[in-house]
Every structure is written in C-alpha cells, then in structure tokens.
Amino acid sequence: MKKTGNPVKWSAIIIIVLALILVFAGFKNGEHKSYFQKAILICTQCIGLG
Amino acid sequence: MHAMHRTGIKIRTWAQAAATVVSNGYFKGLTNGNIYTGQLKHVCVPTLNCYSCPAAMYSCPIGAMQVTVAGAGGIDLTAIHTWGARLSAIATSFPLMVIGFLALIGAVVGRAPCGWLCPFGWLQELLNKIPLPKFNGSGFLKYVKYVILIVFVFALPAFWLDEFDGGEPFFCKYICPAGTLEGGYPLAILKPDLRKQLGWLFTWKSFLLLLFLGLSMLFRRPFCRWICPLGAFYAPFNKVSIYRLELDKDTCINCGLCTKVCPVNLNVPEDIQSAECVRCLDCKSICPKGCISFRPFGKDSSQHEVVKPEAGTGGNKA
Numbered sequence: 001m002k003k004t005g006n007p008v009k010w011s012a013i014i015i016i017v018l019a020l021i022l023v024f025a026g027f028k029n030g031e032h033k034s035y036f037q038k039a040i041l042i043c044t045q046c047i048g049l050g
Numbered sequence: 051m052h053a054m055h056r057t058g059i060k061i062r063t064w065a066q067a068a069a070t071v072v073s074n075g076y077f078k079g080l081t082n083g084n085i086y087t088g089q090l091k092h093v094c095v096p097t098l099n100c101y102s103c104p105a106a107m108y109s110c111p112i113g114a115m116q117v118t119v120a121g122a123g124g125i126d127l128t129a130i131h132t133w134g135a136r137l138s139a140i141a142t143s144f145p146l147m148v149i150g151f152l153a154l155i156g157a158v159v160g161r162a163p164c165g166w167l168c169p170f171g172w173l174q175e176l177l178n179k180i181p182l183p184k185f186n187g188s189g190f191l192k193y194v195k196y197v198i199l200i201v202f203v204f205a206l207p208a209f210w211l212d213e214f215d216g217g218e219p220f221f222c223k224y225i226c227p228a229g230t231l232e233g234g235y236p237l238a239i240l241k242p243d244l245r246k247q248l249g250w251l252f253t254w255k256s257f258l259l260l261l262f263l264g265l266s267m268l269f270r271r272p273f274c275r276w277i278c279p280l281g282a283f284y285a286p287f288n289k290v291s292i293y294r295l296e297l298d299k300d301t302c303i304n305c306g307l308c309t310k311v312c313p314v315n316l317n318v319p320e321d322i323q324s325a326e327c328v329r330c331l332d333c334k335s336i337c338p339k340g341c342i343s344f345r346p347f348g349k350d351s352s353q354h355e356v357v358k359p360e361a362g363t364g365g366n367k368a
Contacts, residue, residue, distance in 0.1 A: 009347050011290045012157045019153035026147020032092040034143070035114035039101040040087040043113070045223035046102045047234040047244065048252025 062166060062330060066175075069097070069167035072107075074232070079104030083240030094148055096155050097168035098280050100226070102233035104240060111148050112203060112280050113222055113229075118145035120207040120217025152280075156287030160294075164274055164281055165313070165330030170228040171274050175313055177266035186315050187269050191276040192326055198225065199279035221279060223251070227259040270315050275326060285325035295329065297322045298341040308333035308342065318342075 026032070073095045076086040086107050094111040101109045121143050155163060164171050178184070202221040211217055222229050234255060238245045265272040274281050297319055308318035311332045316324050318333045322342070334342040 008290050008294070009292075012292045015153055015157040015287075015290065016292075019150040019157060022146045022150025023154065024150075026145065026150060029142075029146065031118055031143075031145060031147040035094075035109050035117045035148075036092045038113070038117045039091040039109040040085070042085060042237060042244075043100075043102040043219070043222060043229075043233065045219055045251075046100055046113070046226065046229040047237050048230065048248055048255045 062332070063172075065166045066169070066172035069095075070169040070172065073097070073099045073167075073169060074103055074105035074107065076105045076107050079106075080236065080240075083237055094151060095167075096152065096163040098170055098226070098228050098278060099168075100222075100229040100231075100233040102229065102237065104233075104236050106232065111152055112226075113219060114148045115145040115203055116207045116217075116219035116221060118143055118148065119204055120219065152283055153287070156284045156291060158292050160288040160291035160329050161281065161284040161325075161327060162293070162329035164278075164284060165328035168274070170231070171271055171328070173231075174262070174266040174271045174273060177263060178270055178313075180267045182267050184270070185268050187272065187276070194276050195278055195282040195285075198277060199282040203279045224254070225258065225277065227255070227262045227273065230255040230259040270313050271328070274328065275314055281328075288325050288327055288329070289323060292346045293329075293344060294347070295322050295327065295331075295334070296343050296345075298343070301339045301341040303339055305338060307336045307338065311336050 079085055083104055085102060085104050088107070090107045091101060091109050093108050094114050095108045096111065098112060099106060099108065099110050101113055198221065202225060206220040207217040209217070210220065230252075234252060238248060238252070262273045262277075269275075299319075302319060304319065309316065312318055313330055313332065314326050314328055316327060321327070322333075329344070331344055334344055
C-alpha cells in the first residue's frame, strides 16, 4: 500500500509555530497589560449594570 | 471495562473540579466581594471563566479578546470616526496573544479544554444527570456559535462604538451566562451598592442563565454546542491537532456505547474527528474493544482500511 505524508501533522506544526509567533508579538505589543487593566476592575457589563 | 470507564469518568470529573478551583482560587473575594487584582490576571485560562468573578485569579480569553479589539486600555481610539481609521487602529490592537495562546492549545489537543477544564461545561454536564427526558436539538444550531464569535466577540466590539468612540465587550454584556453566574450573582449578593443599580440588563442575563441551566437538564451541553464562542474558536483545530481521536474500524463491533456516553451527542464511529467533539475521552474509556485511541499524530489513515469482513459473514458487527 502506497504511503503518503500526513498533511495533518505538518499543518499542526505550522499552526504551533504561527501561534508562538502571535503570542510573542502580542506580548511585545503589551496586549496582556491591556486586558489586565480590565480584569482587575469589576466589569460592569459582565454583571448586568451595562 | 466498565470499571475502567468509571475510572476514566472519575479522572475527568476531578480534572474539571480542580480546574474550577484553580481558575477561581481567590476565596477571599467570595467573602468581601473584592476581586483579585494580582499579576496572575495578566494570564488567560484556556476556558470561559469570568474575570469579574470575585474568586477568579486569571483572565477570560473571550473577555480579553473583546477588550483588546475594542481598544480598551490599549491604544487611544478616541475621536476615530472613519471606518478606515478604525480598521487601522484595530490592526494594531488585535488580540494576537490570546489568539496565539488558544491556537497553540487547539493545535495540540483540539477542544480538550472544553471537555476537561471548563467550569461552565462541567456544570452543564452535572445538570444533564438529572433524570428528565433528553433531546438532541436541531443540527443547524451548532453554527450559531460561529456567528456569535464573529459578530459579538470581534465585529460589534470593534465597530459598534459608544458616545466616547470606545467599543464594548458585547458577548460579555448581552450573552455570557457564565459571567452572570460567576460574576453577576456573587457580586450582587456581596455588594449591596451594586445590587441597587441592577436593571433590565441583569434581568435579561439572568433569563439567559436560567434558560441555559434549564436546557442543560434536557440537552447535553447546549451552551457549548450552540453558543460558546470559545468552543467555536477551538472547533476547527479538532481536524488538525497533534493529539487525535482515532477509531480502529476493524475491531469496532458497533455496540453504540461510545455514542450513548458522548456528552455532545455525536455519533462517535461516524464523527470521531468532529469539530463538535470536546475530547472528553468518555468514548475511549467505555469502548469494550479498546478500538478508540487518543495519541499524537495517530496512525496513517490507510492502515485502518486493510480488511473488510466478507459478505454474508457479518464479521463481529453488532
């Protein structure tokens, strides 16, 4: 039976590499500081105050 | 084999309980209503978990996405009136980090965080154990969650601006029942000042919460299957993730036990790689023939189609 490479394997590895680049880019952008400022205050929208 | 199944279920239940406690381990907040403000909130959990819960120690990825897209706390979007300028601003405040973090998890284990770690998913499973008639629901409802991800998590926070030209977390504000349960009710109970200000929005969100809690008794994980934008984000990764569920069709006896225990009502032998699968592995642990596996990269699919039972023999199929 002829065997071929598993494209799923390579797509997963490519996604992981891209994901790591995105995490690094977001971190350099200070994205975590952006949502941290929201997360340490009571989100009035989330609790129904609008 | 059933003892093995019970062990598998037990491990997952403990994992769900542990994840709920780890995500919401700031017990002091449950006594005074003051939310955690420490450094851990720079980090998102891989599941839906409201960061306004008084016990929450980490950020919610869906909340973080909306906040970043809306530009709150990021770049100053004040006085940006044109769509072009808005798009340019969004491009520089896109939630790269959260998307990368979730994609990383999805690429390794697919939707497994839904099945093993999500507190709200766990609650729905527990409610479904109440002995009431069970239903499946229409197939098209699964597409609603993709619309919610695109519209309520990305489009509306990015483009529906308030009087100060700022976006809002529309999913948190108008839909998220986990936020109402984990953040809204505890704060309403613990903070009398906040309780006095609750209005129609709280009533609407309470209605949605009660609706999904009620539906969970009749349908398996209805919020996860139909509404959850995080589930929608993870779903496509089931098709490509490193760890994959696989069925050895040669040893499967079509007993139907896997389909019976599936918490998201999949026909497991036919939909083993489904985007709807939450990778709970209940099917794997109940299979009497051990023909379901979950391992990195899996086997080459050609290896599963070697021998078919001869016509008339019926093989060992049920």
